[in-house]
Amino acid sequence: MTTTPKSAAGRTDPSFTVPGLSTKDGGEVAAILQDRLNALNDLALTLKHVHWNVVGPSFIGVHTMIDPQVDAVRLMVDATAERIATLGVSPIGTPGALVAARSWDDYSLARAGTQEHLGALEMVYQGVLTDHRKAMESTEELDPVTQDLIIGQLEQLEQFHWFIRAHLESSGGTLSTQGQRAEQPAAAAAQQAEKGEAKE
Numbered sequence: 001m002t003t004t005p006k007s008a009a010g011r012t013d014p015s016f017t018v019p020g021l022s023t024k025d026g027g028e029v030a031a032i033l034q035d036r037l038n039a040l041n042d043l044a045l046t047l048k049h050v051h052w053n054v055v056g057p058s059f060i061g062v063h064t065m066i067d068p069q070v071d072a073v074r075l076m077v078d079a080t081a082e083r084i085a086t087l088g089v090s091p092i093g094t095p096g097a098l099v100a101a102r103s104w105d106d107y108s109l110a111r112a113g114t115q116e117h118l119g120a121l122e123m124v125y126q127g128v129l130t131d132h133r134k135a136m137e138s139t140e141e142l143d144p145v146t147q148d149l150i151i152g153q154l155e156q157l158e159q160f161h162w163f164i165r166a167h168l169e170s171s172g173g174t175l176s177t178q179g180q181r182a183e184q185p186a187a188a189a190a191q192q193a194e195k196g197e198a199k200e
């Protein structure tokens, strides 16, 4: 009977990986990337959901801002999955596996005002970016080639996050979602700030 080597985390190491990298490290990098693949696939779907569900006077600006983000994130999904395959591991892209593996909740808003969606999206981007930065740090020693991929994605994602934040920022430089940690309260805070501005 042959045994397959298992890492400390319980995953199976690939039988081959990129030359110069141990199969153990290749498997570890692929596992980090699989989590990022789940996050990016989730983000692409969530952004489209927002694109379809924003309502209100600022609809068209937000609706059209989101599609280029979807296109860019889908390219990131493809590059991430293909890096996993390059490392000798099977990238998992099915929705059931994504939902089973993810550590975050489904996006919680359906039809809602533009500021509410932007407030909630601010939280979504915070989550993706925080974990992407952790992945950047944990791949630094293991595989700088993968780290380079993640750094490139971070630069784009951080800019998209700024596009969202620019809608929530006052001329004094504070965010209406400041201090919020969850989508619903962030959406409410963004909506409240919009109402406040309308009264002034």
Ligand SMILES: [Fe+2]
Binding pocket: 051
């Ligand atoms: Fe569309």
